[in-house]
Ligand SMILES: NC(=O)C1=CN([C@@H]2O[C@H](COP(=O)(O)OP(=O)(O)OC[C@H]3O[C@@H](n4cnc5c(N)ncnc54)[C@H](OP(=O)(O)O)[C@@H]3O)[C@@H](O)[C@H]2O)C=CC1
């Protein structure tokens with residue numbers, strides 16, 4: 266039986282993941298939160314799932330590498346340096362990192378890439394996300410993942426074309442740019458819409474999460490999948506065969 270350790274276990278996602286582990290008939294190796302013994306958890310787990318905080322990522326990766334335990338990372342708000350750390354760890358262990366573990370968003374990213382590839386630069390791309398009032402990072406990891414998918418479809422680098430947070434006299438929209446807007450309020454589990462806007466027509470591709478169970482179920486599926494893998498960096502389309 267697979268023993269799964271949760272980092273961020275008392276959080277909203279940590280609790281949903283514990284439920285998903287029980288629903289799947291798997292074993293919970295234990296959980297840690299801030300100031301917890303992550304090395305101790307890694308030593309008794311077959312795989313770790315981390316939905317905590319970017320501040321914790323380096324220590325969590327170190328513990329997973331030391332114990333040679335694969336890891337699923339769902340934490341968002343990651344900076345470039347965190348991605349380098351993940352790449353370094355992935356030379357030693359299997360690591361799956363994604364801003365969204367749901368089946369629906371994984372498919373949405375595929376559709377967005379396809380739409381962006383087929384529609385020219387005269388179709389403006391704007392990504393709008395809505396989340397609960399407790400969310401601490403923006404744009405969401407999912408919005409960035411969808412932005413990456415659109416940029417790949419257009420064969421450009423997202424960092425070169427992204428507009429994050431317009432305010433004041435912004436000037437007119439730059440052709441080929443990808444815009445982001447974030448709404449925060451209430452208890453929304455996570456809504457994302459990628460708008461494609463052209464002259465006289467618009468296309469919108471959306472995903473609405475009705476609860477955290479979809480992310481938790483995907484994270485547990487990813488944990489079972491990554492546990493069998495050699496060292497390397499993986500993501501959700503590989504798990505779901507999309
Ligand atoms: N990839 C995906 O599909 C999804 C990703 N997320 C992401 O998951 C993360 C967690 O979200 P959510 O559960 O809502 O957040 P919460 O704030 O509810 O939970 C975060 C948990 O992490 C713990 N934590 C904070 N710092 C550390 C640390 N240094 N070491 C270990 N644990 C720590 C907190 O513990 P304490 O209370 O002690 O500080 C808390 O229990 C966010 O980044 C969110 O964006 C969320 C949903 C889906």
Ligand SMILES: O=C(O)C1=N[C@H](C(=O)O)C[C@H](O)C1
Pocket residue numbers: 341342364365396400401404405406407408454455456
């Ligand atoms: O913090 C959340 O709640 C969520 N975070 C992820 C993100 O940043 O995209 C995934 C989901 O939308 C919920």
